[in-house]
Amino acid sequence: MRFHSPAIQYFHAVRRTGSIRAAARVLNVASSAVSRQILKLEQEVGSPLFERNARGLTLTTVGEMLARHVMNVLQDLDRFRSDVASLSGTWHGTVSIACIESLTESVLPELIASHRGRARRVSFTTEVKGSSDVLEALSRGEADIGIAMALRHPPDLRQVALKRxxxxxxxxxxxxxxxxxxxxxxxxxxxxxxxxxxxxxxxxxxxxxxxxxxxxxxxxxxxxxxxxxxxxxxxxxxxxxxxxxxxxxxxxxxxxxxxxxxxxxxxxxSDLGIYVRAERTLPAYTESFLQELVRELGERERRENAAYPQVS
Amino acid sequence: MRFHSPAIQYFHAVRRTGSIRAAARVLNVASSAVSRQILKLEQEVGSPLFERNARGLTLTTVGEMLARHVMNVLQDLDRFRSDVASLSGTWHGTVSIACIESLTESVLPELIASHRGRARRVSFTTEVKGSSDVLEALSRGEADIGIAMALRHPPDLRQVALKRxxxxxxxxxxxxxxxxxxxxxxxxxxxxxxxxxxxxxxxxxxxxxxxxxxxxxxxxxxxxxxxxxxxxxxxxxxxxxxxxxxxxxxxxxxxxxxxxxxxxxxxxxSDLGIYVRAERTLPAYTESFLQELVRELGERERRENAAYPQVS
DNA sequence: TATAGCCGTTGCCGAAACGGCAGCAACATG
DNA sequence: CATGTTGCTGCCGTTTCGGCAACGGCTATA
Incomplete structure (x- = not known):
């Protein structure tokens, strides 16, 4: 199911790896092919997308704009795929979570275990980071759901819930x-x-x-x-x-x-925020887990605040 | 700036025209080319996208899912283009509005005139319809901004504002x-x-x-x-x-x-709603007009309710 | 300072994809 | 039954793509 021009995927790989040759290795193609697609893209857009440093490529301003578009396209393609798959009864996919450490002791393992008990075909990737790194990973499209301290979040992220x-x-x-x-x-x-x-x-x-x-x-x-x-x-x-x-x-x-x-x-x-990329509709299986996550955290918030009522 | 595979655009044209030959005429290509791209798409997806009736094509369920994805891609491409253009100082594009008749007497003409006075390069397309047709046109991606009576709106639309x-x-x-x-x-x-x-x-x-x-x-x-x-x-x-x-x-x-x-x-x-496709980020020039529209309608709402205070 | 290792790019060439043309069968309309 | 329109399919020239090898530029290391 690859109906998008290779340029899109090549660009995405180059952005992630920061190098044409590295992207070519990941994509299992010759580096020349990748290089040409990037050059063609730059010609179409009419402006360079990367700054060529001695040790790899860095996005230009226009490049970042295209990266945003490409991310939207690829993430929405994922959603489309999952929609089609769910039509024929098969729910499968990977939910990628970036979160801070406080979740790893009990909330996340319990939720994931219970979710996998019901939806065996959904796999998980979780990465523990600092709060700002969580938001960054989300912005870069490296995670689907982010859980972090509720600081000010960039405008390309949406705060799904805020639990204190x-x-x-x-x-x-x-x-x-x-x-x-x-x-x-x-x-x-x-x-x-x-x-x-x-x-x-x-x-x-x-x-x-x-x-x-x-x-x-x-x-x-x-x-x-x-x-x-x-x-x-x-x-x-x-x-x-x-x-x-x-x-x-x-x-x-x-x-x-x-x-x-x-x-x-x-x-x-201590305010805990649940975040998602704003310009994106989640696949059904991801949305489903997100709902459970919000519900569970809401439940814990309620329980704790009942156990320790207001001081005043 | 056409870095998406032709299949996407062909599919989009076929969906809009409801016929391969008509789409080919619009696209200025041979109908055989369009036909083949659609067949290739269906093979990639693994399921028919259209039902072949004697007098044209109709979307299947999977086809509608793909249509949604394609719409997201093409609309986001528009946004990307406008972002790049605004970087080099040129603001241009077309704002497409679908609205009910009550707006055509004074609100819309004044707003469009004033907006074009400031942004000469932005053109407008407005189409007057019934409320439910406004929402449908929006869902089908035939308009950027919809103004209609605030009925229940489909989930793929977002109610930007509600003025009474x-x-x-x-x-x-x-x-x-x-x-x-x-x-x-x-x-x-x-x-x-x-x-x-x-x-x-x-x-x-x-x-x-x-x-x-x-x-x-x-x-x-x-x-x-x-x-x-x-x-x-x-x-x-x-x-x-x-x-x-x-x-x-x-x-x-x-x-x-x-x-x-x-x-x-x-x-x-009488509740007036302003609507936008939910799965979409508007181009800057469209967003700018939308803000003015919301502000102006809010202003009118305020003025009128001041002129005719509550009966009770 | 010389060398080895990356890097992105380019010329060349075979392979794959694309698009145009003409013709096919299927169906609707009169 | 004739006519028009529909989508589809061989055939074939053109365009695009990708792999291979080589080149120049750069960094780090000996």
């Missing part, structure tokens, strides 16, 4: 703070804390609040792995900060205690 | 009702009325209200031309029903008087 979860302190069961219902940041800073490095978005949530406090914090550990921070907290090394989503199993096993943060009487929210 | 205007009685200056501020339907029906035929959406707005009244109405005139109804009312033939949008000049010349309808104490609204 309470940020809290995470301590071991034996920790002195563990008997409290909620904690303030100041109370936490009296103990050794496990800080997130700036590449994690928790850092940007907490930093402004910490800056307001004038106290000298206890010596702290810094890490960029949520998994590591969680395990450190479980071993009583210190106080970590997370949403309850990121704790998961250790919380159920009662090794960890989650204490909602209380910032001058109001909760500290 | 008061439905009112329209009478000549000398008409006995002309001195009133508002009128009820019952008061109107005491006089000869000019009814809309079912093909106009005013009919569907008024019919349920008329059905509630048990009175025997005066002998009425029925028409399907808003222009005709307006001119009839201006000549004192009877009471017509319209939104103020549809009166325009004759109202400014004080030949006609607009009397908002009062239905058991509440206004009768």
């Amino acid at each position: 979860f309470r940020l809290g302190a995470v301590v071991a069961r034996e920790h002195p703070l563990a008997r409290r219902k909620t904690v303030t940041l100041a109370q936490c800073l009296a103990f050794p804390v496990i800080h997130a490095l700036p590449e994690l978005s928790i850092y940007h949530l907490l930093q402004p609040l910490i800056a307001q406090l004038s106290e000298t914090p206890e010596p702290a550990i810094q890490a960029n792995s949520i998994d590591l921070m969680r395990e450190l907290a479980a071993r009583g090394v210190g106080v970590a900060f997370q949403t309850q989503l990121g704790i998961g199993r250790l919380s159920r096993d009662s090794q960890l205690v989650f204490l909602p943060l209380d910032n001058a009487g109001s909760p500290v929210w | 205007f008061r439905l009112g009685a329209v009478v000549a200056r000398e008409h006995p009702l002309a001195r009133r501020k508002t009128v009820t339907l019952a008061q109107c029906l005491a006089f000869p009325v000019i009814h809309a035929l079912p093909e106009l959406s005013i009919y569907h707005l008024l019919q349920p209200l008329i059905a509630q009244l048990s009175e025997t109405p005066e002998p009425a005139i029925q028409a399907n031309s808003i222009d005709l109804m307006r001119e009839l009312a201006a000549r004192g033939v009877g009471v017509a029903f319209q939104t103020q949008l549809g009166i325009g000049r004759l109202s400014r010349d004080s030949q006609l008087v607009f009397l908002p309808l009062d239905n058991a104490g509440s206004p009768v609204w």
Whole structure:
């Protein structure tokens, strides 16, 4: 089912690989063929699409415009294919997800497992990244669904849903703070804390609040792995900060205690956004999973906010 | 700038014309070439795209799916072209509008004139249709922007804006009702009325209200031309029903008087919707006009509702 | 400074795709 | 039954495409 001129696909491959020869290897054709198609495209458009650097090609402004168009075409072709396939009863395809680490402990594995239980022919690709990298991967068409901290998102992305979860302190069961219902940041800073490095978005949530406090914090550990921070907290090394989503199993096993943060009487929210390329209609199987994802996150949001009602 | 395989464009032409030979004439190629491209497409997709009737071709289900994809591709290609053109400073293209008759008296001509005053290189195509035909033309990709009564719209269309205007009685200056501020339907029906035929959406707005009244109405005139109804009312033939949008000049010349309808104490609204294909990003020049259209209609809505405040 | 390894591009040539022409059968209309 | 129109199919010249080998430009390394 290849009714689009090869130029389109060649261009797409060159953009992704950043090199004509590399694209040719991926496409299983001679590099000369790729080169000629690109040159022909540039002649048709009337403007160069790539800047030829010594070590590969970079998109020009016009090239980026064409890349957007080509992405729209190829993604819509995917959708068309899945539409035709679903007509004859066969649901198959791959859902590609880019998400931040907090989802990997329980939300995503459970959802994927349950979904594959019902739709065996749908496969998944998931890539864990930082929030801004998630949005970038989505913009570049390298993922279908993105889950990231709800920062300002580029206009070519659409925020399908926005779920807010309470940020809290995470301590071991034996920790002195563990008997409290909620904690303030100041109370936490009296103990050794496990800080997130700036590449994690928790850092940007907490930093402004910490800056307001004038106290000298206890010596702290810094890490960029949520998994590591969680395990450190479980071993009583210190106080970590997370949403309850990121704790998961250790919380159920009662090794960890989650204490909602209380910032001058109001909760500290961590906003989770679900994103999709705006100029795109998702294939049916992707849309189906997306709906489940939104529903599940909404369900968790509801449950957590019921368990820890407003401080005020 | 034709970097899409001919099959795409041929298919699109065949779909629009409903015949291979007609498409070939439009495309300036031999009919055999078109026929072969369609056959090749069907082979690639693995399913017939058209039903061959004796007198032309009709889309199959799969064909309609492909038509949707092809429409997305070609419309997005248009957008890409306009993006590239605007990069080199030249804004040009054609905005195609499908709308109902009430817009043709003042809103649309003024907007188009003012827009062309600023952007000389943008041309316009406008087609006046009934509300449901407007939506259909939009779905088929025969128009960029649709303005119609806000009925339920198909899911492949997006309602960009919804503006409500008061439905009112329209009478000549000398008409006995002309001195009133508002009128009820019952008061109107005491006089000869000019009814809309079912093909106009005013009919569907008024019919349920008329059905509630048990009175025997005066002998009425029925028409399907808003222009005709307006001119009839201006000549004192009877009471017509319209939104103020549809009166325009004759109202400014004080030949006609607009009397908002009062239905058991509440206004009768006529909802005007502005529509666009959902799976599409508009070219910049089209988007620009669309914004002006929405703004202008919003402005009129505001002015009218200020002139005729709530009845209650 | 010389060399090896990439890079994109180009000439050449066989293969594949495309399009035009004329003619076919099928069907509708009168 | 004649006529017109429909889509389809051999045949054939033209265009396009892709593979191979080679060239010049560049970087990194010895």
